[in-house]
Amino acid sequence: MSDIHSLKQQLRQVIRQRKQQYSLEQRQAWSQEIEQALLDHPRLQAARVVMLYYALPDEVDTRQLADTLLKEGKTVILPKCVDKQHIEPRQYTGPDDLAEGIYHLLEPVGKPYDALGSIELIIVPGMSFDSKGHRLGRGRGYYDRFLAQVPQAYKIGVCFDFQRVEQVPVDDNDRVMDEVICNKTL
Ligand SMILES: Nc1ncnc2c1ncn2[C@@H]1O[C@H](COP(=O)(O)OP(=O)(O)OP(=O)(O)O)[C@@H](O)[C@H]1O
Numbered sequence: 001m002s003d004i005h006s007l008k009q010q011l012r013q014v015i016r017q018r019k020q021q022y023s024l025e026q027r028q029a030w031s032q033e034i035e036q037a038l039l040d041h042p043r044l045q046a047a048r049v050v051m052l053y054y055a056l057p058d059e060v061d062t063r064q065l066a067d068t069l070l071k072e073g074k075t076v077i078l079p080k081c082v083d084k085q086h087i088e089p090r091q092y093t094g095p096d097d098l099a100e101g102i103y104h105l106l107e108p109v110g111k112p113y114d115a116l117g118s119i120e121l122i123i124v125p126g127m128s129f130d131s132k133g134h135r136l137g138r139g140r141g142y143y144d145r146f147l148a149q150v151p152q153a154y155k156i157g158v159c160f161d162f163q164r165v166e167q168v169p170v171d172d173n174d175r176v177m178d179e180v181i182c183n184k185t186l
Protein backbone atom coordinates (compact mmCIF):
# COMPACT_ATOMS: atom_id res chain seq x y z
CA MET A 1 0.00 0.00 0.00
CA SER A 2 0.90 3.66 -0.24
CA ASP A 3 3.23 5.59 2.05
CA ILE A 4 0.26 7.45 3.44
CA HIS A 5 -1.31 4.16 4.47
CA SER A 6 1.77 3.09 6.44
CA LEU A 7 2.19 6.57 7.96
CA LYS A 8 -1.39 6.36 9.17
CA GLN A 9 -0.77 2.92 10.67
CA GLN A 10 2.34 4.20 12.45
CA LEU A 11 0.45 7.14 13.94
CA ARG A 12 -2.35 4.83 15.14
CA GLN A 13 0.30 2.79 16.92
CA VAL A 14 1.80 5.88 18.57
CA ILE A 15 -1.62 7.02 19.77
CA ARG A 16 -2.49 3.56 21.10
CA GLN A 17 0.70 3.64 23.17
CA ARG A 18 -0.04 7.14 24.47
CA LYS A 19 -3.53 6.07 25.52
CA GLN A 20 -2.07 3.44 27.84
CA GLN A 21 -0.30 6.15 29.84
CA TYR A 22 -3.52 7.61 31.23
CA SER A 23 -5.96 6.05 33.65
CA LEU A 24 -9.65 5.68 32.97
CA GLU A 25 -10.30 8.17 35.79
CA GLN A 26 -8.07 10.76 34.14
CA ARG A 27 -9.73 10.25 30.78
CA GLN A 28 -13.19 10.49 32.35
CA ALA A 29 -12.27 13.83 33.94
CA TRP A 30 -11.04 15.13 30.58
CA SER A 31 -14.14 13.76 28.87
CA GLN A 32 -16.31 15.78 31.23
CA GLU A 33 -14.39 18.95 30.36
CA ILE A 34 -14.88 18.26 26.68
CA GLU A 35 -18.59 17.53 27.14
CA GLN A 36 -18.95 20.85 28.93
CA ALA A 37 -17.09 22.70 26.18
CA LEU A 38 -19.46 21.15 23.67
CA LEU A 39 -22.53 22.12 25.73
CA ASP A 40 -21.22 25.71 25.85
CA HIS A 41 -20.63 25.77 22.10
CA PRO A 42 -23.00 28.18 20.28
CA ARG A 43 -23.20 25.87 17.27
CA LEU A 44 -24.36 22.98 19.42
CA GLN A 45 -26.78 25.16 21.35
CA ALA A 46 -28.34 26.36 18.10
CA ALA A 47 -28.56 22.97 16.41
CA ARG A 48 -31.79 20.97 16.55
CA VAL A 49 -30.46 17.81 14.92
CA VAL A 50 -27.11 16.60 16.20
CA MET A 51 -25.16 13.47 15.42
CA LEU A 52 -22.62 12.15 17.87
CA TYR A 53 -21.22 8.77 18.81
CA TYR A 54 -21.71 6.43 21.76
CA ALA A 55 -18.17 6.12 22.98
CA LEU A 56 -16.00 3.05 23.36
CA PRO A 57 -13.98 2.91 26.63
CA ASP A 58 -10.86 4.38 25.00
CA GLU A 59 -12.60 7.34 23.36
CA VAL A 60 -13.71 10.75 24.64
CA ASP A 61 -16.86 9.76 26.53
CA THR A 62 -19.87 11.45 24.94
CA ARG A 63 -22.50 9.09 26.34
CA GLN A 64 -23.81 11.56 28.94
CA LEU A 65 -23.89 14.27 26.34
CA ALA A 66 -26.24 12.15 24.23
CA ASP A 67 -28.72 11.99 27.12
CA THR A 68 -28.34 15.67 28.00
CA LEU A 69 -29.06 16.72 24.41
CA LEU A 70 -32.04 14.36 24.31
CA LYS A 71 -33.44 15.96 27.50
CA GLU A 72 -32.98 19.38 25.90
CA GLY A 73 -35.36 18.25 23.17
CA LYS A 74 -32.82 17.89 20.37
CA THR A 75 -32.96 15.12 17.82
CA VAL A 76 -29.92 12.96 18.57
CA ILE A 77 -28.49 10.67 15.90
CA LEU A 78 -25.96 7.89 16.44
CA PRO A 79 -24.11 5.77 13.89
CA LYS A 80 -24.72 2.11 13.32
CA CYS A 81 -22.02 0.20 11.43
CA VAL A 82 -24.05 -1.84 8.94
CA ASP A 83 -21.12 -3.57 7.23
CA LYS A 84 -17.34 -3.18 7.07
CA GLN A 85 -17.56 0.18 5.25
CA HIS A 86 -20.81 1.98 5.96
CA ILE A 87 -22.44 3.91 8.75
CA GLU A 88 -26.21 4.08 8.92
CA PRO A 89 -27.44 7.02 11.02
CA ARG A 90 -30.16 6.12 13.53
CA GLN A 91 -32.15 8.18 15.96
CA TYR A 92 -31.21 7.81 19.62
CA THR A 93 -34.18 7.56 21.97
CA GLY A 94 -32.43 6.59 25.22
CA PRO A 95 -30.00 4.08 26.72
CA ASP A 96 -32.63 1.31 26.83
CA ASP A 97 -32.92 1.28 23.04
CA LEU A 98 -29.27 0.44 22.39
CA ALA A 99 -27.86 -2.93 21.42
CA GLU A 100 -24.30 -4.12 20.86
CA GLY A 101 -23.25 -4.25 17.22
CA ILE A 102 -19.97 -5.03 15.49
CA TYR A 103 -16.84 -3.66 17.30
CA HIS A 104 -18.82 -3.91 20.59
CA LEU A 105 -20.35 -0.52 19.87
CA LEU A 106 -23.70 0.24 21.41
CA GLU A 107 -26.02 1.31 18.63
CA PRO A 108 -29.69 2.31 18.37
CA VAL A 109 -32.01 -0.56 17.46
CA GLY A 110 -34.51 1.60 15.54
CA LYS A 111 -34.99 2.56 11.92
CA PRO A 112 -32.44 4.44 9.81
CA TYR A 113 -32.67 8.22 10.04
CA ASP A 114 -33.27 9.20 6.43
CA ALA A 115 -33.34 12.99 6.65
CA LEU A 116 -29.58 13.34 6.21
CA GLY A 117 -29.97 16.94 5.00
CA SER A 118 -31.41 17.99 8.37
CA ILE A 119 -28.30 17.04 10.37
CA GLU A 120 -26.78 20.36 11.42
CA LEU A 121 -23.81 19.28 13.49
CA ILE A 122 -21.73 16.12 13.82
CA ILE A 123 -19.36 15.31 16.67
CA VAL A 124 -16.73 13.03 15.19
CA PRO A 125 -14.41 10.70 17.14
CA GLY A 126 -10.85 10.15 16.00
CA MET A 127 -7.52 8.54 16.84
CA SER A 128 -5.74 11.80 16.04
CA PHE A 129 -6.36 15.31 14.70
CA ASP A 130 -4.17 18.22 13.68
CA SER A 131 -4.81 21.97 13.89
CA LYS A 132 -6.04 22.08 10.29
CA GLY A 133 -8.85 19.67 11.17
CA HIS A 134 -7.30 16.67 9.48
CA ARG A 135 -8.50 13.44 11.04
CA LEU A 136 -7.11 9.97 11.55
CA GLY A 137 -9.76 7.36 12.35
CA ARG A 138 -9.57 3.67 13.08
CA GLY A 139 -8.78 2.81 9.51
CA ARG A 140 -11.93 1.66 7.77
CA GLY A 141 -13.05 4.90 6.18
CA TYR A 142 -16.49 4.79 7.83
CA TYR A 143 -16.60 8.49 8.59
CA ASP A 144 -15.02 9.59 5.30
CA ARG A 145 -17.76 7.80 3.36
CA PHE A 146 -20.51 9.00 5.65
CA LEU A 147 -19.41 12.65 5.93
CA ALA A 148 -19.35 12.92 2.14
CA GLN A 149 -23.14 12.47 2.30
CA VAL A 150 -23.71 15.30 4.79
CA PRO A 151 -21.76 18.29 3.41
CA GLN A 152 -24.04 20.82 5.15
CA ALA A 153 -23.22 19.56 8.66
CA TYR A 154 -20.71 21.43 10.83
CA LYS A 155 -18.11 18.87 11.86
CA ILE A 156 -16.44 18.98 15.28
CA GLY A 157 -13.68 16.45 15.90
CA VAL A 158 -13.09 15.54 19.54
CA CYS A 159 -10.06 13.95 21.16
CA PHE A 160 -7.86 14.09 24.22
CA ASP A 161 -5.02 16.57 24.01
CA PHE A 162 -2.42 13.78 23.78
CA GLN A 163 -4.06 12.67 20.52
CA ARG A 164 -3.25 15.92 18.72
CA VAL A 165 -0.25 15.96 16.43
CA GLU A 166 1.49 18.53 14.26
CA GLN A 167 0.35 16.92 11.03
CA VAL A 168 -2.04 14.04 10.37
CA PRO A 169 -1.21 12.19 7.12
CA VAL A 170 -4.24 12.45 4.83
CA ASP A 171 -5.34 11.44 1.34
CA ASP A 172 -8.06 12.70 -0.99
CA ASN A 173 -10.78 10.67 0.69
CA ASP A 174 -10.20 12.13 4.14
CA ARG A 175 -12.86 14.61 5.25
CA VAL A 176 -11.66 17.71 7.10
CA MET A 177 -13.23 18.86 10.37
CA ASP A 178 -14.47 22.43 10.77
CA GLU A 179 -13.10 22.48 14.30
CA VAL A 180 -11.35 20.22 16.80
CA ILE A 181 -12.08 20.32 20.53
CA CYS A 182 -9.92 18.65 23.13
CA ASN A 183 -9.38 19.06 26.86
CA LYS A 184 -6.46 21.48 26.68
CA THR A 185 -8.17 24.13 24.58
CA LEU A 186 -10.49 25.02 27.48
N1 LIG B 1 -15.26 7.91 0.11
C1 LIG B 1 -14.50 6.81 -0.02
N2 LIG B 1 -14.67 5.99 -1.06
C2 LIG B 1 -13.90 4.90 -1.20
N3 LIG B 1 -12.95 4.53 -0.34
C3 LIG B 1 -12.75 5.31 0.71
C4 LIG B 1 -13.52 6.49 0.94
N4 LIG B 1 -13.10 7.06 2.08
C5 LIG B 1 -12.11 6.28 2.55
N5 LIG B 1 -11.90 5.24 1.74
C6 LIG B 1 -10.89 4.18 1.92
O1 LIG B 1 -11.07 3.53 3.16
C7 LIG B 1 -9.81 3.10 3.69
C8 LIG B 1 -9.62 3.57 5.09
O2 LIG B 1 -9.53 4.99 5.13
P1 LIG B 1 -8.78 5.76 6.31
O3 LIG B 1 -7.47 5.11 6.61
O4 LIG B 1 -8.82 7.22 6.03
O5 LIG B 1 -9.76 5.40 7.53
P2 LIG B 1 -10.15 6.32 8.76
O6 LIG B 1 -10.67 7.63 8.31
O7 LIG B 1 -8.98 6.34 9.66
O8 LIG B 1 -11.28 5.37 9.39
P3 LIG B 1 -12.68 5.58 10.14
O9 LIG B 1 -13.44 6.73 9.51
O10 LIG B 1 -13.39 4.27 9.90
O11 LIG B 1 -12.43 5.84 11.58
C9 LIG B 1 -8.75 3.69 2.76
O12 LIG B 1 -8.33 2.67 1.89
C10 LIG B 1 -9.51 4.78 2.02
O13 LIG B 1 -8.95 5.04 0.75
Ligand SMILES: [Mg+2]
Residues within 6 Å of the ligand: 135, 136, 137, 141, 144, 173, 174, 175
Ligand atom coordinates in the same frame (compact mmCIF):
# COMPACT_ATOMS: atom_id res chain seq x y z
MG1 LIG C 1 -9.79 8.80 6.85
